[in-house]
Structure formats: C-alpha cells, structure tokens
Amino acid sequence: MRELTHLEQLEAEAIYIMREVAAECEKPVMLYSIGKDSSVMLHLALKAFYPEKPPFPFLHIDTTWKFKEMIEFRDKTAEKLGIEMLTYTNRDGVEQGINPFDHGSSYTDIMKTQALKQALDKYGFDAAFGGGRRDEEKSRAKERIFSFRNAQHAWDPKNQRPEMWKLYNTKINKGESIRIFPLSNWTEKDIWQYILQEKIEIVPLYFAKERPVVYRDGNIIMVDDDRMKLNPGEEIVSKKVRFRTLGCYPLTGACESDADTLESIIEETLSAVTSERTSRVIDHEAAGSMERRKREGYF
Amino acid sequence: MKSLLKFITCGSVDDGKSTLIGHMLYDAKLIFADQQKALELDSKIGSRGGEIDYSLLLDGLMAEREQGITIDVAYRYFTTEQRSFIVADTPGHEEYTRNMAVGASFADLAVILVDATQGMLVQTKRHVRICSLMGIRHFVFAVNKMDLVKYDRSVFDAIEQDISKFLSEFRAESLKVIPVSATEGDNITQKSDFMAWYSGETLLKYLEEIEIADYSDGQEFLMPVSRVSRPNYAFRGFQGQIESGELHVGDSVQILPSRETACVTEIYAADKKVPSACAGAPITVSLDREVDISRGCVLGRDAAVEVTNLFTAEVLWMDDKQLISGRNYWIKIGTKMLPASVLKIKYKIDVNTGEHIPAEIACKNELVVCDLILSEKCAVCEFEKSRALGGFILIDRVSHMTCGCGVVLHTLRRSNNLVWQETDITKAIRAEQKNQKPRTIWFTGLSGSGKSTLANELEKKLVALGRHTMLLDGDNIRMGLNRNLGFKESDRVENIRRIAEVAKLMNDAGLIVLTAFISPYGKDRKKARDIIGEDFFEIYVSTPLEECERRDVKGLYKKARNGEIPNFTGITSVYETPENPELTIDTSSRDMEEAVETILRALGEL
Numbered sequence: 001m002r003e004l005t006h007l008e009q010l011e012a013e014a015i016y017i018m019r020e021v022a023a024e025c026e027k028p029v030m031l032y033s034i035g036k037d038s039s040v041m042l043h044l045a046l047k048a049f050y051p052e053k054p055p056f057p058f059l060h061i062d063t064t065w066k067f068k069e070m071i072e073f074r075d076k077t078a079e080k081l082g083i084e085m086l087t088y089t090n091r092d093g094v095e096q097g098i099n100p101f102d103h104g105s106s107y108t109d110i111m112k113t114q115a116l117k118q119a120l121d122k123y124g125f126d127a128a129f130g131g132g133r134r135d136e137e138k139s140r141a142k143e144r145i146f147s148f149r150n151a152q153h154a155w156d157p158k159n160q161r162p163e164m165w166k167l168y169n170t171k172i173n174k175g176e177s178i179r180i181f182p183l184s185n186w187t188e189k190d191i192w193q194y195i196l197q198e199k200i201e202i203v204p205l206y207f208a209k210e211r212p213v214v215y216r217d218g219n220i221i222m223v224d225d226d227r228m229k230l231n232p233g234e235e236i237v238s239k240k241v242r243f244r245t246l247g248c249y250p251l252t253g254a255c256e257s258d259a260d261t262l263e264s265i266i267e268e269t270l271s272a273v274t275s276e277r278t279s280r281v282i283d284h285e286a287a288g289s290m291e292r293r294k295r296e297g298y299f
Numbered sequence: 300m301k302s303l304l305k306f307i308t309c310g311s312v313d314d315g316k317s318t319l320i321g322h323m324l325y326d327a328k329l330i331f332a333d334q335q336k337a338l339e340l341d342s343k344i345g346s347r348g349g350e351i352d353y354s355l356l357l358d359g360l361m362a363e364r365e366q367g368i369t370i371d372v373a374y375r376y377f378t379t380e381q382r383s384f385i386v387a388d389t390p391g392h393e394e395y396t397r398n399m400a401v402g403a404s405f406a407d408l409a410v411i412l413v414d415a416t417q418g419m420l421v422q423t424k425r426h427v428r429i430c431s432l433m434g435i436r437h438f439v440f441a442v443n444k445m446d447l448v449k450y451d452r453s454v455f456d457a458i459e460q461d462i463s464k465f466l467s468e469f470r471a472e473s474l475k476v477i478p479v480s481a482t483e484g485d486n487i488t489q490k491s492d493f494m495a496w497y498s499g500e501t502l503l504k505y506l507e508e509i510e511i512a513d514y515s516d517g518q519e520f521l522m523p524v525s526r527v528s529r530p531n532y533a534f535r536g537f538q539g540q541i542e543s544g545e546l547h548v549g550d551s552v553q554i555l556p557s558r559e560t561a562c563v564t565e566i567y568a569a570d571k572k573v574p575s576a577c578a579g580a581p582i583t584v585s586l587d588r589e590v591d592i593s594r595g596c597v598l599g600r601d602a603a604v605e606v607t608n609l610f611t612a613e614v615l616w617m618d619d620k621q622l623i624s625g626r627n628y629w630i631k632i633g634t635k636m637l638p639a640s641v642l643k644i645k646y647k648i649d650v651n652t653g654e655h656i657p658a659e660i661a662c663k664n665e666l667v668v669c670d671l672i673l674s675e676k677c678a679v680c681e682f683e684k685s686r687a688l689g690g691f692i693l694i695d696r697v698s699h700m701t702c703g704c705g706v707v708l709h710t711l712r713r714s715n716n717l718v719w720q721e722t723d724i725t726k727a728i729r730a731e732q733k734n735q736k737p738r739t740i741w742f743t744g745l746s747g748s749g750k751s752t753l754a755n756e757l758e759k760k761l762v763a764l765g766r767h768t769m770l771l772d773g774d775n776i777r778m779g780l781n782r783n784l785g786f787k788e789s790d791r792v793e794n795i796r797r798i799a800e801v802a803k804l805m806n807d808a809g810l811i812v813l814t815a816f817i818s819p820y821g822k823d824r825k826k827a828r829d830i831i832g833e834d835f836f837e838i839y840v841s842t843p844l845e846e847c848e849r850r851d852v853k854g855l856y857k858k859a860r861n862g863e864i865p866n867f868t869g870i871t872s873v874y875e876t877p878e879n880p881e882l883t884i885d886t887s888s889r890d891m892e893e894a895v896e897t898i899l900r901a902l903g904e905l
Contacts, residue, residue: 003513004579006303006383015569015581016540019525023594024636047569048581049538052530134374141373144401158370162397162617164404164433164704167631167692171699185385187376 007194014041014182015048016166017145018129021180022048022055024170025127028180029120032058032085034070035246036202037131037183040191043200044182045129046081057084059119059128063111064089065100065248067224073203086123090115100250101229108251117153120177127170127178135187145184151175188244192269196262206265208242208257219253244269303383304506307372307402309430310412311422312391315443317369319412319481320388323488323503324377370395372402381507393422396429396664397617400704403433404690407511410439410502415448415478419461425650427469428666432613432706434686436472437511441502446480450493468653473509477502513578520544520552521599523633523678523687524592528583536567536583537592539634542687544600546584547575554590555597555678556606561586595635597678597688604680604688608673609711611645615666618695618702622661622669625728628702629694630673633687638674638696640728645669670711682706696734729809733767736905737806739799739831740898743818743877744840745869746855747847749886749894750815753840756895758813766905769805771798771814786866792823799827806834811905819868821875838898839880844869846887 004012021028030045032038045054060074078085093110100107120128134141144160146168161169172178183191195202212223214234221228223236228250230236241254242265259265308316369390377384387402403409409430413423430438440462448454459476466474477486478497485491488503500508521542528536546552550563567583568576576582584598597604616622622641630639646655648666661667682689693703730737740757742750754770761768777784781797784790795818802812818824828835847869848856859867866872877883882901884894 002577003302004577009303009579011569012540012579012581016525019538019581020634023526023634049528050567050570050583051534051536052528135376138373141375142371160371160398162401162692162701162704164401164692164701165686165690167690167704169631169692169694169699169701171629171694173699185374185376189378 007190007197010183010186010190011044011047011194013166013185014044017168017180017182018045018048018054020168020170021127021129021178024168025178027123027125028056028127028129029086029123029125030054030056030058030129031116031131032060032074033131033246034060034066034074034203035131036191036195036206037133039200039202040186040194041129041131041183042077042081042083043198054083057086059086059088059123059125061112061115061119062087062089063115063248064094065111065227065250067203067205067222067246067249067252069205070203070246077201086119088115088119088122090118099227100248111248120153125177126172127180129180129182131183132181133186133188133191134184143181143184145181146170147179147181148172149177149179153177189266189269192262192266196266203246205243205246208240208260210238211241211254212236213239213241213254220255221252222249222254224249302511303385304408304509304511305385305387305406306408306410306506307387307389307399307406307430307435308410308412309389309399309402309426310391311414311417311420311426314391314412314414314423315481316391316412317388319410319441319443319479319487319502320375320386322481322484324375371398379503379507384506391422393425393664396425397615399426400429400433400615400617403430403435404704406430406435408437408439408506408509409435410441410506412441412443412481413458413462415442415444415454415458418458419465421651424465425664427465428648428650428653429615431469431471432615432666433704434682434690434706436470437509438466438471438474439502439505440474440476441479441481442476443479443481445478445485445491445494446483450478450485450491452494452496455497472512475499475505475509477505518543518685519600519602520546520550521597521604521685521687522546522582522584523635524594524596524598525634526594527592534585536565536585537598538581538583539598540581541576541578542685543578545575545577546582550600552586552598552600554592555599555604556676557591557596558606559590561588561590563587595633595637595677597633599678603684604678605710606676607679607710607712608676609642609670610679611668611670611708611711612691612705613648613666613668613708614661614693614703614705616661616663616703618700619663620695620698620702621663622667622703623727623731624659624669625725625731627696627731627734629696630671630691631694632677632679632691635677637677639693640672640731642670642672642728668708679707679710681709726807726809729807731809733809735766735809735811737809737811738834738836738902738905739802739806739812739814739827740902741802741818741824741827741831741835741837742813742815742840743824743837743880744842745844745847745874746817746867747850747852748840748842749891750817750840752891753838753884753886753894753898754813754815756891757898760895760899761811761905764905766811767809768811768813771802771812771816773816776801791820792826795823795827796830799830802827803831803834806831817868817874819872819874821877824877836902837877837880837882839877839883841876841883841885842887843885 090111098107098110132140144163148161213220214223214236220241239256242257242259243254246252259268308320310316373388375386387405389399389402413419442455442458455478462476478494479486479502486501488501490501522539524537524539526538528538548563548566551560553560563584564587565585566573566576568580624641624644627638627640629636644658645668647658649656678688680688689707691705692701695702742754744750751772758768758770776798781794784794798814805812851857858864859870868874886894
C-alpha cells in the first residue's frame with residue numbers, strides 16, 4: 001500500500017486543520033502576510049476546499065512600510081485567484097506618524113499588534129489562521145496548533161488547552177478567539193521544498209538580485225523608498241541580495257546571495273548556519289521578547 | 300531514507316530530558332549558529348554558571364527559564380542523513396502531566412529517562428501509563444546520569460530488570476534500554492568510552508534505525524466526514540482524511556450511523572481528480588445518490604465500527620474541577636462534537652502499582668475507567684482498532700477548557716441489562732443535569748423576623764443565576780399536604796417531619812429547596828437535619844422580638860398580646876434559639892439585598 005511522503009503528510013495535516021476550522025468556527029479569517037509561509041498557506045487553503053473556494057476571507061495588516069513589491073504581489077494574487085482580500089491599517093498610528101525608524105518596538109506594537117486586534121474586533125472574526133511555525137522561535141515551539149486567546153487577545157502560555165491527537169477544541173465564549181497555525185510542524189526547508197514541488201508563486205524579493213542596500217547594525221537593509229533616511233557614514237550600495245523572510249522593509253535584513261532559483265535557495269537553506277529569524281530585526285531584543293509580544297496579542 | 304519519526308522525551312523532573320535533547324541536537328550539529336550563540340548567552344546569564352545549559356534550547360517560555368523547569372511541551376525538528384525527526388520535549392512535574400500527555404498523543408515512540416541514581420520513580424511509571432494510554436507502543440528507556448554511578452554495570456542491570464518487569468503489563472511492541480549520560484554525552488550520539496560492557500547502539504542510532512509500522516496497516520477504509528462542501532447545486536462533496544484503508548472510484552461505502560450505502564463516483568485528492576486514494580490522504584468524495592450525510596458521520600467499510608451511545612473508557616482527567624458521575628460535557632470523537640455524560644466511574648488506576656481503586660470522583664492527573672453516555676448514537680470503535688474513532692476529548696461546558704481525554708475500551712449495548720442496572724439515574728446525575736448542588740436552605744426564626752421575605756428574595760436571585768428552586772412556606776404546605784394538621788404540639792412535630800421529607804425528595808430531584816417556617820423547637824430542626832442529611836443548611840433569622848413585634852405585619856403580635864392567639868411563639872410559647880446554625884442573620888440591622896448577598900456567600904458553591 002502506498003504511503004504518503006513527508007510533504008504529503010504535512011499537507012494533509014494542514015488541510016485537515018483548515019477544514020476543522022471552516023466547519024466548527026463561526027467567522028474565520030486567514031491572515032495573509034504576503035510572505036512565503038502565507039503563500040503556502042493560501043495554496044493549501046485552495047486545495048483544502050477545492051472545487052469550492054476557501055469559505056473565509058483573507059486579511060492583510062498593512063503597516064504602510066511593506067516592500068512595494070509585496071503590495072503589488074498581494075493585489076495581483078487576490079485578483080488572479082478571485083479571493084476576498086481585506087486590508088487593514090491602524091489609521092491612528094499613521095496620523096501620529098509612527099514609523100519603524102523612530103519608534104522601535106512601539107512601532108511593532110501599534111502598527112502590527114494593535115492593528116491586528118482592531119481588525120479582528122472590527123470584523124468580529126473568532127478564528128484567525130496564521131503562518132507561524134514551531135521551528136522559528138523558542139516560544140513558538142511551545143504553542144498549540146489551536147491557540148486560545150482571551151477577549152483581550154492575550155495568550156496565556158502557562159495555561160494552554162491540552163491538544164490531543166487531532167481532536168481540536170474550538171469552543172469559545174463570546175469575545176474570545178482562536179489563532180490557528182496549520183504550518184506548526186513545517187520547517188523552513190519543508191516550506192521551500194513544497195514551494196518547489198507545487199510551483200507556488202512567491203514574491204520576487206526571495207530571489208537574489210542586485211538591489212540598493214545599506215549596511216546598518218550588522219543587518220543589510222534595502223532602500224525601498226525615499227522614507228529611508230541615511231545615517232552619517234552610510235551609503236547606498238548595489239548588492240546581489242535576497243530575503244529569507246519578509247516584513248516591513250526597514251526591519252527586514254537581507255542576506256548576500258547568488259541564489260536566484262528555488263533549487264539554489266533550497267541548497268543555501270540546507271547549508272545555512274543561521275536560522276531565518278536572525279534577519280528579523282525585532283527578534284533581536286531580549287530573550288522572551290516574542291513571548292511577551294504574543295501575550296499582548298501579537299500573532 | 301526512512302520515514303519521519305515523531306517521538307517524545309519524558310520522565311521525572313530533573314532526570315535530564317531537555318539536556319538529553321539539547322545535547323543530541325548540539326552533537327549532531329543540528330543547531331543553527333545563532334541559536335547556539337543565544338544558548339551560550341542564556342547560559343551565562345542563567346543560574347547554572349558558565350557551562351552550556353542545553354535545556355535552555357528547549358525551555359522557551361520565560362516562566363520556564365526563571366524557574367528552571369519545563370512547563371509545556373516543546374517541539375523540535377531535525378534531520379540526520381538517515382531520518383527526519385520531530386521531538387516533543389515534555390515536562391516532568393506532576394502538575395503539568397496534561398502537557399506531557401499532549402506530547403504523548405502526538406508521538407509514535409517514547410524516550411523515557413530514568414535517573415541511574417534513583418531508578419524508576421512513581422512519576423516515571425505515570426508517564427509510561429500515559430504514553431500507553433495515548434497509543435505509544437514503542438519505548439526506549441535512557442538510563443541517565445551513568446557518570447554519577449561510575450558507569451557501574453550492576454546498577455544498570457538492576458534498573459533494566461525493573462523496567463522489563465514493569466513494561467510486561469503494557470502492549471509494547473518494542474523496548475530498548477540504553478545507559479547514557481546526557482551531560483557528558485555518553486551513548487547519545489557517540490559510543491561511550493566508559494561503558495564497554497554495553498554493546499548496543501547509541502540513542503541516536505537506535506532512533507534512526509527503528510522501524511515503526513503504521514498501526515492502521517491492513518485495516519478497512521474509514522473516513523470521518525470533516526465537512527460537506529456544496530459550492531453549487533450540481534456538486535455535493537464529503538471532505539475528510541482517510542484514517543485507514545484505501546478508497547477507489549466505484550467502491551461501495553457504508554454511511555454511519557445510518558448504515559445506508561452508496562457508491563463512490565468521484566475522488567478529489569486535494570485539487571486533483573484521482574481514481575483512488577490511500578490512508579492519510581485528505582480527500583473530497585462524491586457519491587452516486589442523495590444520502591443524509593453531515594459533519595461527524597463516518598464513511599467506511601469496517602465491520603468493527605459500531606453505532607452506539609454507550610461505552611466504557613479509560614480517561615485521563617486534566618482539570619482542576621473534579622470529574623463527577625452525572626456531569627455533562629462536550630465530547631469530541633472523530634469529527635463529531637456532542638453532549639455526553641459520565642454515567643459511572645468504575646475505578647481509578649493507581650499509577651504506581653496499576654491497582655484498581657474504587658472511586659466516585661476523579662481529580663486532576665488521575666486515570667479512571669468509567670462509562671460514558673452520548674446524547675445520540677454515533678460511530679465508535681475501540682481505540683486499539685481505530686485511533687480516529689476510539690480517542691476522544693471532554694470539554695467543560697462552561698469554561699470550554701479541554702478537561703479530559705480518553706480512549707474507548709469497549710462499547711456497551713442498551714440491551715445489556717447489567718449495564719442499565721449499574722447506570723441507574725442517581726441524585727448526582729439529576730443534580731448535574733441541572734448543573735447545581737442540591738440544598739435545603741432552612742430559615743428559622745420568630746414570626747415577623749423576615750424569613751419569608753428573605754426566602755423569596757433569595758429564590759429570585761437563585762433563579763436569576765440559572766438555578767432550579769422550590770420554596771416551601773406555610774401557604775403551599777398548610778393548604779394542601781398538611782391540611783389535616785392543626786397547631787397542637789404533635790401536629791407541629793408532624794408538620795415539620797413532612798416538610799423535611801418533601802424537601803429531601805426535592806433535593807433528590809436535584810432542586811434547591813428553601814423553607815420558611817418558625818420551627819421553634821431544636822428537637823424538630825434536628826430531626827429535619829437528620830432526614831435531609833448533608834444538604835441541610837440552617838439559617839437562623841435572629842431579628843429581636845421587639846423589632847418583630849414593632850413590624851407586626853399580620854397583626855398577630857397584637858392579637859397574641861390580647862390573648863386572642865394561644866401558644867404564640869415568642870409571647871406565650873418558647874422559641875429555642877438554634878445552637879449551631881450554618882448562618883445567623885439579623886434583618887433589623889441590614890437591608891434585604893445585603894442579607895441575600897451574605898447568604899449567597901455563606902452557601903458557597905451551588
């Protein structure tokens with residue numbers, strides 16, 4: 001008898017999870033961050049319900065600081081697939097001029113965490129899919145696939161619901177919600193191999209190309225628009241770089257690379273000595289920073 | 300390359316679980332450089348001095364690092380040249396047993412650590428039991444800290460014997476015992492130089508090579524329906540994951556619980572139309588005729604699957620609130636979620652000895668065997684035959700916490716009289732159905748002291764709180780049941796006796812009863828207490844005579860003073876003040892709302 005491959009097993013698990021949510025939750029939404037994990041998640045959602053369209057909308061939290069290519073990719077993808085793509089920006093934050101250069105971690109809180117909470121409350125979503133994986137970070141490694149949030153969107157890591165076999169508990173009271181991570185058990189390598197196998201389209205920023213960059217605090221930051229102010233001594237240089245992870249451009253470090261095909265990216269990933277989150281500037285704060293943010297409602 | 304291996308590490312606190320995994324990842328160069336850097340950094344600021352503390356790699360929560368313990372299960376992913384692994388590192392503290400069980404439910408194999416200086420502990424045995432309950436059939440024991448017993452073979456041999464003996468009562472398909480030192484790295488990824496007497500594989504090598512057969516191999520087709528897809532009028536598909544067996548277009552399948560049959564016309568494996576699909580595949584199936592199928596139904600061909608609403612199960616209880624016979628929960632079994640009650644707890648299992656101990660309730664982290672009844676019949680199977688239809692969780696109906704998990708040992712049939720005799724509806728079941736604790740709240744005090752008003756107000760409040768109540772007072776008792784009784788002493792005694800018996804019946808029915816009678820004699824109140832038993836709650840309304848007489852709502856005191864009423868309590872007849880009432884309350888000094896709040900607080904859980 002035929003057995004499923006490793007990737008097929010991961011795919012089957014994610015599809016099972018998505019169907020559970022669609023069947024049991026009242027108003028689910030899929031968070032879409034435009035990154036490679038989101039692209040995989042979207043692809044899985046299309047497969048999970050085929051020939052039906054995914055029975056929930058997609059939501060992008062736009063901080064207004066995403067790479068231009070990401071926004072283009074988002075709009076193109078939504079149009080091509082005919083899916084409902086909601087976008088939300090914390091207008092208060094924009095009016096106060098909150099930006100990643102001057103406001104550090106409060107920028108992440110206001111433009112991402114608060115914006116997400118506002119969006120979920122506005123639409124009344126009781127379940128939100130996220131692309132988080134357990135191999136990304138130590139506190140994520142501890143999180144359940146169905147992760148319960150109280151009415152303030154806070155995670156209580158010391159009192160998580162037991163999650164047995166694949167019997168997911170979707171029961172909640174009014175105001176409470178669940179974050180669901182269908183890619184929990186995928187590794188970065190699995191993601192890339194799946195993208196290759198399924199020929200999933202991803203934002204071109206993942207492929208190495210000559211780009212205008214600045215070296216800053218040990219990170220390589222791409223100059224995506226003229227809002228990026230140079231510090232004394234910094235200069236814009238053209239380098240062949242790519243991104244292992246995508247977020248807001250001033251907070252996302254690139255790596256020098258020649259990998260401009262999926263095959264070469266996978267090869268590079270397999271031999272990498274640093275995990276992908278090192279290129280996320282926000283993760284470099286004190287140990288436990290991710291957990292702290294999650295307790296406050298970060299995805 | 301061999302298939303993916305999912306395993307857990309477990310064992311008692313400080314047996315070195317996290318250190319073992321940390322060391323394995325470190326040795327096998329499976330840690331990214333930045334994680335390694337963070338690890339070294341964490342170690343320096345941690346409490347264990349300058350050496351690398353491998354456990355910091357896994358203990359990812361702040362509380363864990365502060366306390367130096369593992370609270371919740373952590374998942375790690377690594378690949379060697381031979382195999383891919385997912386390891387769930389689980390907590391050793393008894394308090395976090397449920398998190399350990401979460402890891403066990405996910406794994407195919409357990410690596411159980413035993414401290415060589417201590418041997419098998421109660422907690423080690425608890426973990427073996429839970430692993431077995433959750434379906435693990437492959438066990439590796441890592442006898443750790445061999446360096447602390449000078450790599451002494453005789454210490455290892457004795458522990459190995461204990462392990463073999465203990466494991467003989469479980470359905471283990473494989474068992475391996477390996478002497479290791481997690482901190483020193485002996486027999487983790489490299490053979491130890493100090494234990495030449497051990498000729499077996501290192502832990503990593505053993506894990507790379509062990510063959511784990513899929514438990515569902517050779518079984519018939521089975522698929523719980525996750526979702527019915529109706530994108531348009533023309534298409535109706537049933538979505539689910541095949542749990543066992545294969546499915547081909549043209550196959551005839553049975554639908555449970557209805558036992559109707561239909562033929563498969565189309566199979567979509569994800570987004571592709573396929574002629575057949577194998578176990579594990581997520582599919583969408585369409586059938587040749589209109590049959591009633593909804594989420595929670597099961598498509599199958601397996602005769603071992605029964606349609607029933609009664610079964611006996613072994614349950615791991617995980618909630619602070621105790622498991623009680625009769626209490627109602629949500630149960631999730633397969634893809635079906637429905638109400639269920641625990642009919643009877645048969646016994647609990649001593650985790651150390653395996654002994655069956657008679658029990659009425661189950662506390663957190665206890666293993667019990669009990670009978671469950673579901674609100675409707677559905678497809679159920681013994682866990683040994685089908686993980687998908689034999690494993691379940693119980694969910695608290697108020698907090699929505701996953702409060703228990705269990706496996707079906709065997710199903711029960713209605714026609715089995717024995718079952719029904721054992722599972723008669725009891726007072727506890729009736730009370731649980733009303734989600735309350737029956738009580739008789741017995742107000743006693745002088746006429747005009749405020750008993751009836753208090754009882755009335757309290758009842759309104761209880762009903763507002765969703766409780767089921769009944770108020771017994773002079774009006775509804777004297778007019779009917781006790782119409783034939785007068786006011787002479789023997790009649791008064793009989794009056795109270797009847798009221799007490801009625802209250803007791805109502806308590807048995809699960810109700811909260813409030814009574815408001817003067818009941819002046821201690822002897823009679825004692826009798827009522829004896830009849831009603833532990834549900835009796837006496838409230839002495841101690842409003843002073845002067846205040847009662849001042850109020851004189853019905854003008855009775857005036858008549859009594861004028862000699863128009865003989866034997867009037869407080870004037871011409873004695874009121875015996877209660878000696879040890881559960882609560883004393885004076886209505887002259889506080890308002891009604893405050894008094895009701897005081898009573899509610901004193902009553903506690905209802």
